[in-house]
Structure formats: C-alpha cells, structure tokens
Amino acid sequence: MQDYYPFDKVEEKWLRRWENSNLDKTGTDPDKENYYVLEMFPYPSGNLHMGHVRVYSIGDVVARYKRMEGYNVLHPMGWDAFGLPAENAAIKHGNIHPKEWTWKNIAHMKEQMKAMGLSYDWDREVTTASKDYYKWTQWFFAKMFARDLAYRKESTVNWCPSCETVLANEQVVNEGCERCGTEVEPRELEQWFLKITEYADRLLDDFKELDNWPEKVKTMQKNWIGRSEGTRINFPLKDLDEHLEVFTTRPDTLYGATYMVLAPEHPLVSELTEGSEKEEEVKEFIAKVKKQKEEERTSAESEKLGIFTGAYAVNPVNDKEIPIYIANYVLMSYGTGAIMAVPAHDQRDFDFARKYDIPVKAVIQPEDIEDKLKGSEMEEAYADDGYLINSDQYNGLSVKEAFAKMAEDFSEAGFAKVETNYRLRDWLISRQRYWGAPIPIVYCDDCGAVAVPEEDLPVELPHDVEFSPSGESPLKKVDDFVNTSCPQCGGPAQRETDTMDTFVDSSWYFLRYTDANNEQKAFAKDKADKWFPVDQYIGGIEHAILHLLYSRFFTKVVHDMGMAEAVEPFTNWLAQGMVLKDGAKMSKSKGNVVDPKDILEEYGADTARLFILFASPPEKDLEWSNKGVEGANRFLNRVWRYITDNIELIKNEEAEIKPAELDKDAKKLYRIMHSSIKKVSEDIGQRLNFNTAISAIMELTNEVYSYLNDREEAEINSALLRTAAENTLLLLAPFAPFLSEELWERIGYEESIHLASWPEYNQSALEKDEITIVIQINGKVREKINVDADISEEEVKEKVMAEEKVQSYLEGSELIKTIYVPSKLVNLVIK
RNA sequence: GCGAAAGUGGCGGAAUUGGCAGACGCGCUAGAUUUAGGAUCUAGUGGGUAAUCCCCGUGUGGGUUCGAGUCCCACCUUUCGCACCA
Structure with missing residues (x-):
C-alpha cells in the first residue's frame, strides 16, 4: 500500500490547534536560562520571497531547538514598515494610502509566515510605522537632542534625485543611491544629524566583544570608521601672516617634506594666488579638475594632476621653504584638506614628485639595506619600518620612537598637536518624504529649536497628505501640522517637517521586543536586561555596515542612558547567503523567481523548509533546485511511510531497549540512532550547519529501512523501532514542525512534540565492538x-x-x- | 592595485583534530513490483580497466610529512570588500 504524507490536511489541522496554544509564547520559567534568537525583520512588501523563507527557516530551527533544549526562548517578529516603497506603491496605484497598503501587506505576510510554521511570539509583534512604536523612536531622538547627540547643521549632503530626498553617507554605494542606484548629487542643505562620530572609538574598541562575528564584517566596519592616528602640523606661509594646517599620520617624516598640496577646494587657494601671475592658470586647473572628477569618476587609477601656486610654506623644523601645489589627489573632505608631501615615503607623493620633477628626500632608512637610500635614485616610495636619517637630532631613532618623540616635541614647540582622524561622518537622518516618523522638533522665534516633550509624543504623522515627492517634505503643505505652539514659551512656532531615516526605526526594534507592549516606556530595564543582547542574530550581509553599525551605535547610547547593561546588540551574527536560480539572484526582471506560495501549495511548508536548509550551508549562496525540493519531499514521505506502516507495532510498545540483548543489525541501528542525535545536536547547537544535521537524520532513516527490510515482522525489536521513530521525530521537529507533530500524536503522545525535551545521546552506545x-x-x-x-x-x-x-x-x-x-x-x- | 574568502564526481554538497576523499541528496544504470507509466523498494554509480588487482584523482606547480582536500611557498580562476583617507 502506498501512503503519502497528506501535508495539506496535516498543516490545516495543526495551524488551527497551535493558534490556540501557548507553544510559541516567550518562556517565563525562572529555572530556565533565557535565549534570544532574532532574524532581521522584513519590509512589508506584500509577499514572502525565497530569501525570507531561508532566513526565517534558519531562525525557526534555532528557536525550536533551544526550546526543546530547555531554554526560555524569545523569538519575535515585526515589520520595518516605514519607507519609500509604501509611498511609491501608493503613487503608482493611485488611490491607496501608504498606511492602508502597509497594513494590508503586513496582514498577508503574517499569514504566510504562520503557514510556514514559523514559531513567533506574535504577542510581541512590533510595527515601526505604528504610533505605539514611533512615539518611542521620536522619544529617543529627543533624548539624543538633549544629550547633544542630535544636531542641525548646514553642509554638503548627498541628494538622490530619483527618491527626492537626502541620504546618509552609508546609503551611498559607488556614488549611487543605495535603494535605486541613481547617481547622487551634492547639495548644500541644513539637515539633522546624529553624532555617531562621538562613538567612533567605542564602535571600534568593542569589536573585542564580538569574537563570533564574521571577520569580514568587522573589517568592513573598521574600514568605514577609518580611524587614523597622527598629528596636525602648522606650517607658516612665506609671504603671508597665516598658517597652513595639515594632518599627517607620519610626523616622523617631516624632514622629508619637499612640497605641500592643497585640495582644489581649499580656502587658502584664492588667498595664495589672487593677484599673482599664477591666478589664471590655477583657476583653469581647478575648473579642469572639477570637470574631470565627474567624467573619470569611476576610473580606478586616475592620474595625479597638479599645479604650482607660486607660494611657499616654511618647514617649522628647519625653516626650509617648501613649494605649495594644488592637486586632484587631495580631498577637502578628509583631514584639513591639505597635506605635507613626503615623496620618499608615500607612493602617491612619489608618483606626483616624479611627474612634476620635485626633489625626493629620503628620511627613513631600511634596516636590512646597507647603502643609504638616495631620493634621486629611488624607484618607488619606501613606506615600511626603519630608522631616521637626514633628520637632525632624530637621526638613528626607529620610526616608532621618532613618531612619539617628534609628536611630543612639536606639540611642546607649539606648531603641532596629536590628533585622531576618522573617515566616519555623522549620520544624516532627515528625509524629505512622507512615510516616516516626524522629527519631533518645534522651531520657535524666541527659543529656537525645541524638542517636543515626552507627554506630547508622538508627533503624529498626519493622514491626509499630498505626498508626491517634490524635493521638499510633503508635511510642509499641511498647515495644521506645521503651525503649533512652542513647548517652552507657548508662543507661535512651526514644526520640523522632515521625517526620519527608516534606519533609525530599525536601530532599536530588537530592544522593543523585550517589552513590546509597554505604554509607559520604550522598554523597562529589567525586561531588556533579561533578554538583551540578542544571542543569535540572522540576516543578510548587505547590512554589514548600514543597519548593524547604526544598531551598535544606538545600543551604546541606550547603555549610556542607563536603560540597558549591554554595550553590543548582537552577540552572534550569522550572515545568510542569497537564494539563486540559474546562478543569479532571483528577480522579476530576470524572470527566474520561484514563489514560495507555489512550493507551499505543491509540497507543503515542511518540504520547503527542509530543502532550503539542506541544499547548502546557511552562510553560502544557495542554488534553487526543483529536483532538490522533490528529494526533500521524498525523504519526509519515507519517514511518514515507515512510521505509519508500522504504527501498531510502534504505538503499543512500552518496553525499554536492552542494548545487551540486541542482535548485530539492531545494534547498528541503535548506534546510528545515538550518533545521529549527537551529530544533529552539535550541528544545530554549535555549528549552525543545518545541511549536515539533516543528512544525519536521513542516515538514521535509511538505517531503519535497512533494518526493517532484513527481517520478518516477528523478528522486529519493536522497542528499538519505537525509540528510533521517536528520536527521528524529535530530531526532525525543528525542521519539519507539522509532520513531526502529526506523527508524534499518532504514535500515542498527547502533548505537543514541540514541548518535548531534546533527546540525549548515550556515549556508550556510540562505541563499536x-x-x-x-x-x-x-x-x-x-x-x-x-x-x-x-x-x-x-x-x-x-x-x-x-x-x-x-x-x-x-x-x-x-x-x-x-x-x-x-x-x-x-x-x-x-x- | 591592496585585502579577504573560495576552487572537491555529471550537479548541490560532506570530510569538525594531518589519518579510508566523495557522507547525505539530485541525476544516472540495473532489478523487483505494475497491463503500462508514475510512485515505491533493492543493488550499483569519481576516472581508466574484463577485474574485487592495479594506476590516476580535491584549480596548477613545488615543498614539509610515514601519511596532505586539510600545513607551507609560488601561480591561475572566481566572488566579495577597499581603492587616492594623507
């Protein structure tokens, strides 16, 4: 008789029963340890895609495994619900409001998640676009404002002409908008920033807490923060009563400076050249550089171009005159926008010096070469260690010694100071779009910018707004919203009309889950400390800098506010790979999308989960395979079949296994059963390698088949068979929650398999005779x-x-x- | 250009500590069952070979070792990150 796992009936039955159970609720047993597993919450686009299926299947296996292992587990889900797609959809479809669109999508995706058998505690659902949530996002902003961590400043910012809003530096990728790829334009605007730079050192130093993070991601963040320690040095100008300030990481090479370079945008440029014979030439050059910058923006090795200004600076250590150049390779946005050039020991300076025939003077001598380095004979810059030469009283010191000594001496002499520079810039959070949390600031003629007090929060986002993007916040046109009174003096005042970057919303949601329904606070400290930091975070590598850096910053601010003990949000982070089809990321334009809905309809949730976890280790990209899906389905049917075929034998068995009395084949099955338990436990619990965990369960199943095939029914050790079946189901429960639950009931259990204890292996059973x-x-x-x-x-x-x-x-x-x-x-x- | 990761059958992948390469799955071959197909069960399946012997085999070339997919050196390819950051 052929029998198949009737997934549709089974799923329907258990979805109904689980709905009224407490299986997925966050554990509260004081005798158990707490475990917080979290997957990045989705943007509610309307439908789950395969990437979602993958990341949520991974998280669900961990959650279910940890529950069975005896932890209180917090496994919540929510919606990153503010953002541009809601507005764009509303604009495209005409008569649907972003709010309506968002909530409709949430309802649908939540049903899809339930159908997947994902075990979330929905009592803690968080939606960033709901008033209950964004009230606290605004509250955090106000608190940061009070702590001088939020400020308004006019500066050059990145403008996306397609999204019609400004962007943070982190949201510009290869000079394009992170969302739509459109090339960004510089604009001079007054905008709100969060002072993430104040946390730069802690963001770097606390990597020591994150041993289990992928090295790659830590490197990316380190590069992004870009700390460099050096010295700011003042060079007097020859004919002007002014100084030229430069930043250098190599104060030890000061004697080797043979020219200076200003960025073309440097304010001293006009002062130095105005009225001089070089003025016209310099202006032409700057115009050329600006033009070239746009045209050759993407070329990797752009040529170093420069021009002599005719002016000289004076080296403060030996009063030598140093010519000042302007060059395209010095950027106004880093350091002071000017450098001292030491061609002998910096490759860029070396290239430039050779091109423009500027002297090269060696001041660092390599230890392992006998001949003295000669600037005129060098073929490339020497940037490594050595000892100083041509540097007066510093000769003979090592680079390291000289760095310290010279920085100290120069500081005492008053022309330099030790300084650390960062590449990281403050986080620009103003957005000129509708669907976001309004920045809770009121402008009063008398009091200036005033934060909205806690009792007046949230500043509600008005509903009826003409929100087509116009380059200005749509809220500007809503008089009722704009006109208000000053919270301090009561006088007439206007509200800030920009909304916040959605990355602000997602920078603290993981804390809200710990106390999701608190109406008095963002979250209570004792609740936060009970769960936070997240033990295992799972999500895409595309957030390596953006979301993960912002969340780390927020967590540190929260810590400093005394609201939680943790200084890092995510103890472990798993970066899951993409789901590919035909070697490429699934996308509508390529026409290679597999809709999870179709897989669920044809094979059921357990098959979908099992395949996506079996096909590849979680951090690698996964190639979709319909044949592979069938294989996963076939395996579940094999489990289903042997248990239902032998149901009477299994169900009625109560005896215990006596290992000493087992025959040879039985002993082998017994051993493989225990080794499978060991393997699956380690693979889920320690290695997060679900593919090999599943293969171990398959091996156990194969062994059951070969045991059963070799004998008549009377010869079957039913106690062994029952135990094998039980363990197979227990091991399978985190992966295939529906099938395991149904068979668990059929073999005679009344309580859910998801409340059962994870099986333990027996060391002696692993040993072979x-x-x-x-x-x-x-x-x-x-x-x-x-x-x-x-x-x-x-x-x-x-x-x-x-x-x-x-x-x-x-x-x-x-x-x-x-x-x-x-x-x-x-x-x-x-x- | 710099840095990191990866490269294993026809395919996805396994080998966790230097000790039987290819677990598990897909595909394929044969058999059983079936009117037939599908499904299922059984056996086989890295290449060469009649063979269970033997030879070859983890990107390429060297090395260390009794023994190397695993360690070291050089190179090739792919992916990712950084790319004038002073």
Missing part, C-alpha cells in the same frame, strides 16, 4: 581488517603482519618503520 583498521603500505591504503575494539597495539600489529597481502608487499623489501594510530590505521614504511 568491532572496529576497522586501515592498513597502509607507504601511505597507501592496501587492506582493511576488522578487529575487536579493545585490542592492544601488539595484537593489531601481529594481525597486520599476518595478512596475506601485507606479506606479499613485504617480500623482498625491508620494513623500516611501523606507524600505529590507535583504532584507526597501521602504516608500514618499506623500502
């Missing part, structure tokens, strides 16, 4: 013998030497050496 010893001759496998497990080294060697094949190899050769690896192999070295 008989082991296989590999015999190698000169490292090549030539024979294998089976011996008793407790055999001595001498006995093994005796047996090996007695082997016919070994004898034939030994004939006419000399045995030089015998290597014995206990329980594994014997290697005979012969000549």
Whole structure:
C-alpha cells in the first residue's frame, strides 16, 4: 500500500490547534536560562520571497531547538514598515494610502509566515510605522537632542534625485543611491544629524566583544570608521601672516617634506594666488579638475594632476621653504584638506614628485639595506619600518620612537598637536518624504529649536497628505501640522517637517521586543536586561555596515542612558547567503523567481523548509533546485511511510531497549540512532550547519529501512523501532514542525512534540565492538581488517603482519618503520 | 592595485583534530513490483580497466610529512570588500 504524507490536511489541522496554544509564547520559567534568537525583520512588501523563507527557516530551527533544549526562548517578529516603497506603491496605484497598503501587506505576510510554521511570539509583534512604536523612536531622538547627540547643521549632503530626498553617507554605494542606484548629487542643505562620530572609538574598541562575528564584517566596519592616528602640523606661509594646517599620520617624516598640496577646494587657494601671475592658470586647473572628477569618476587609477601656486610654506623644523601645489589627489573632505608631501615615503607623493620633477628626500632608512637610500635614485616610495636619517637630532631613532618623540616635541614647540582622524561622518537622518516618523522638533522665534516633550509624543504623522515627492517634505503643505505652539514659551512656532531615516526605526526594534507592549516606556530595564543582547542574530550581509553599525551605535547610547547593561546588540551574527536560480539572484526582471506560495501549495511548508536548509550551508549562496525540493519531499514521505506502516507495532510498545540483548543489525541501528542525535545536536547547537544535521537524520532513516527490510515482522525489536521513530521525530521537529507533530500524536503522545525535551545521546552506545583498521603500505591504503575494539597495539600489529597481502608487499623489501594510530590505521614504511 | 574568502564526481554538497576523499541528496544504470507509466523498494554509480588487482584523482606547480582536500611557498580562476583617507 502506498501512503503519502497528506501535508495539506496535516498543516490545516495543526495551524488551527497551535493558534490556540501557548507553544510559541516567550518562556517565563525562572529555572530556565533565557535565549534570544532574532532574524532581521522584513519590509512589508506584500509577499514572502525565497530569501525570507531561508532566513526565517534558519531562525525557526534555532528557536525550536533551544526550546526543546530547555531554554526560555524569545523569538519575535515585526515589520520595518516605514519607507519609500509604501509611498511609491501608493503613487503608482493611485488611490491607496501608504498606511492602508502597509497594513494590508503586513496582514498577508503574517499569514504566510504562520503557514510556514514559523514559531513567533506574535504577542510581541512590533510595527515601526505604528504610533505605539514611533512615539518611542521620536522619544529617543529627543533624548539624543538633549544629550547633544542630535544636531542641525548646514553642509554638503548627498541628494538622490530619483527618491527626492537626502541620504546618509552609508546609503551611498559607488556614488549611487543605495535603494535605486541613481547617481547622487551634492547639495548644500541644513539637515539633522546624529553624532555617531562621538562613538567612533567605542564602535571600534568593542569589536573585542564580538569574537563570533564574521571577520569580514568587522573589517568592513573598521574600514568605514577609518580611524587614523597622527598629528596636525602648522606650517607658516612665506609671504603671508597665516598658517597652513595639515594632518599627517607620519610626523616622523617631516624632514622629508619637499612640497605641500592643497585640495582644489581649499580656502587658502584664492588667498595664495589672487593677484599673482599664477591666478589664471590655477583657476583653469581647478575648473579642469572639477570637470574631470565627474567624467573619470569611476576610473580606478586616475592620474595625479597638479599645479604650482607660486607660494611657499616654511618647514617649522628647519625653516626650509617648501613649494605649495594644488592637486586632484587631495580631498577637502578628509583631514584639513591639505597635506605635507613626503615623496620618499608615500607612493602617491612619489608618483606626483616624479611627474612634476620635485626633489625626493629620503628620511627613513631600511634596516636590512646597507647603502643609504638616495631620493634621486629611488624607484618607488619606501613606506615600511626603519630608522631616521637626514633628520637632525632624530637621526638613528626607529620610526616608532621618532613618531612619539617628534609628536611630543612639536606639540611642546607649539606648531603641532596629536590628533585622531576618522573617515566616519555623522549620520544624516532627515528625509524629505512622507512615510516616516516626524522629527519631533518645534522651531520657535524666541527659543529656537525645541524638542517636543515626552507627554506630547508622538508627533503624529498626519493622514491626509499630498505626498508626491517634490524635493521638499510633503508635511510642509499641511498647515495644521506645521503651525503649533512652542513647548517652552507657548508662543507661535512651526514644526520640523522632515521625517526620519527608516534606519533609525530599525536601530532599536530588537530592544522593543523585550517589552513590546509597554505604554509607559520604550522598554523597562529589567525586561531588556533579561533578554538583551540578542544571542543569535540572522540576516543578510548587505547590512554589514548600514543597519548593524547604526544598531551598535544606538545600543551604546541606550547603555549610556542607563536603560540597558549591554554595550553590543548582537552577540552572534550569522550572515545568510542569497537564494539563486540559474546562478543569479532571483528577480522579476530576470524572470527566474520561484514563489514560495507555489512550493507551499505543491509540497507543503515542511518540504520547503527542509530543502532550503539542506541544499547548502546557511552562510553560502544557495542554488534553487526543483529536483532538490522533490528529494526533500521524498525523504519526509519515507519517514511518514515507515512510521505509519508500522504504527501498531510502534504505538503499543512500552518496553525499554536492552542494548545487551540486541542482535548485530539492531545494534547498528541503535548506534546510528545515538550518533545521529549527537551529530544533529552539535550541528544545530554549535555549528549552525543545518545541511549536515539533516543528512544525519536521513542516515538514521535509511538505517531503519535497512533494518526493517532484513527481517520478518516477528523478528522486529519493536522497542528499538519505537525509540528510533521517536528520536527521528524529535530530531526532525525543528525542521519539519507539522509532520513531526502529526506523527508524534499518532504514535500515542498527547502533548505537543514541540514541548518535548531534546533527546540525549548515550556515549556508550556510540562505541563499536568491532572496529576497522586501515592498513597502509607507504601511505597507501592496501587492506582493511576488522578487529575487536579493545585490542592492544601488539595484537593489531601481529594481525597486520599476518595478512596475506601485507606479506606479499613485504617480500623482498625491508620494513623500516611501523606507524600505529590507535583504532584507526597501521602504516608500514618499506623500502 | 591592496585585502579577504573560495576552487572537491555529471550537479548541490560532506570530510569538525594531518589519518579510508566523495557522507547525505539530485541525476544516472540495473532489478523487483505494475497491463503500462508514475510512485515505491533493492543493488550499483569519481576516472581508466574484463577485474574485487592495479594506476590516476580535491584549480596548477613545488615543498614539509610515514601519511596532505586539510600545513607551507609560488601561480591561475572566481566572488566579495577597499581603492587616492594623507
């Protein structure tokens, strides 16, 4: 009789029953340890895609496993619900409001998640676009404003002409908008910033708490923050009563500075050249650089171009005159926008000096070369360690010694100071779009910018707004919203009309989950500390800088506010790979999308989960395979079939297994059962390698089949069969929650399998009576013998030497050496 | 250009500590069952070979070792990150 797992009926049945159960609720047992597993919440676009299926399946396996292991588990879900797509959809479809669109999508995706069998505690659902949530996002902004961590400043910012809003530096990728790819334009605007730079050092230093983060991601963040320690040095100008300030990480090479360079945008440029014979030439050059910058923006090795200004600076250590150039390779946005150039020890300066025939003066001598470096003969810059030459009293010092000594001396002499520079810029959070949390600031003629007090929060986003993008916030046109009174003096005032970057919303949602329904606070400290930091965070690598850096910053601010103990939000982070089809990311334009809905309809949720976890380790990209899906389905049917076929035998069995009485095949099944438990436990619990965990369950199932195939029903050890079936279901429960639950009930349990304890393996059951010893001759496998497990080294060697094949190899050769690896192999070295 | 990761059958992948390469799955071959197909069950499946012997085999070339997918050196390819940050 053929029997198939009727997934549709089973899923319907258990979805209904689970709905009224407390299975997925956050654990509260004071005797258990707490565990917080979290997947990045989705943007509610309307439908789950395969990427969602993958990340949420991973998280669900961890959550279910940890529950069975005896932890209180917090496994929540929510919606990153503010953002442009809602507005764009509303604009595209005409008569639907972003709010309506968002809430409709949320309802649908929530149903899809439930259908997937994902075990979330929906009592803690968080939606960033709901008033209950964004009230606290605004509250955090106001608190930061009070702590001087939020400020308004006019500066050059990145403008996306397609999204019609400004963007943070982190949201500009290859000079394009992170969302739509459109090339960004610089604009001078007054905008709100969060002072993430104040946390730059802590964001770097606290990586020591994050041993388990992927090295790659830490490197990316380190690069992004870009800390460099150096010295700010003042060079007097020759004919002007002014100074030229430069930042350098190599104060030890000051004696080797043979020219200075200003960025074309540097304010001193006009002062130095105005009225001079060089003025016209310099202006032409700057115009050329500006034009070139746009045209050759993407070229990797753009040529270094420069021009002499005719002006000179004076080296403060030896009063030598140094010519000042303007060049395209110095940027106004970093350091002071000016450098001292040391061509002998910096490759860029070296290239430039050779091109414009500027002297090269070596001041660092490599230890391992006898001849003194000569600037005129060098072929490339020498940037490594060595000792100082041509540097007066500093000669002979190592680079490290000289760095410290010179920085100190120069500071005392008053023309330099030690300084650390960062690449990181403050986080621009103003957005000129509608669907976001209004920045809770009121402008009063008398009091200036005033934060909206807590009792007046939230500043509600008005509903009826003409929100087509216009380059200005749509809220500007809503008089009721704009006109208000000053919270401080009561006088007439206007509200800030920009909304916040959606990355602000998602920078603290993981804390809200710990106390999601608190109406008095963002979250209570005791609740936060009970769960936070997140033990295991799972999400896409695309957030390596953006969301993860912002969240780390927020967590540190929260800590400083005394609201939580943790200084880092995510103890472990798993970056899951993409889901590909035909070697490419699934996308509508490529027409290679597989809709999870279709897979669920044809094979059911358990098959979908099982396939996506089996096909590849989680951090690697996964190639979608319809055949692979069928394979996963086939395996579930194999489990279903052997248990239902033998249901009477299994159901009625109550006896315990007596390992000593098992026959040979039974013993093998018994052993594999225990080794599977061990393997699956380690693979889920420690390695997060679900593909090999599943293969271990398959091996167990295969072994059950081979046990059953070899004997008549009367010969089946039903206690063993029952235990094997139970363990198979327990191991499978995190992966295939529906099938395991149904069969668990059928074999006689009344309580859910998801409340059962994770099985334990028995070390003694793993040990074999008989082991296989590999015999190698000169490292090549030539024979294998089976011996008793407790055999001595001498006995093994005796047996090996007695082997016919070994004898034939030994004939006419000399045995030089015998290597014995206990329980594994014997290697005979012969000549 | 710099840095990191990866490269294993026809395919996805396994080998966690230097010790039987290819677990598990897909595909394929044969058999059983079936009117037939599908499904299922059984056996086989890295290449060469009649073969269970033997030879070859983890991107390429060297090295260390009794023994290397695993360690070291050089190179090739792919992916990712950084790319004038003074």
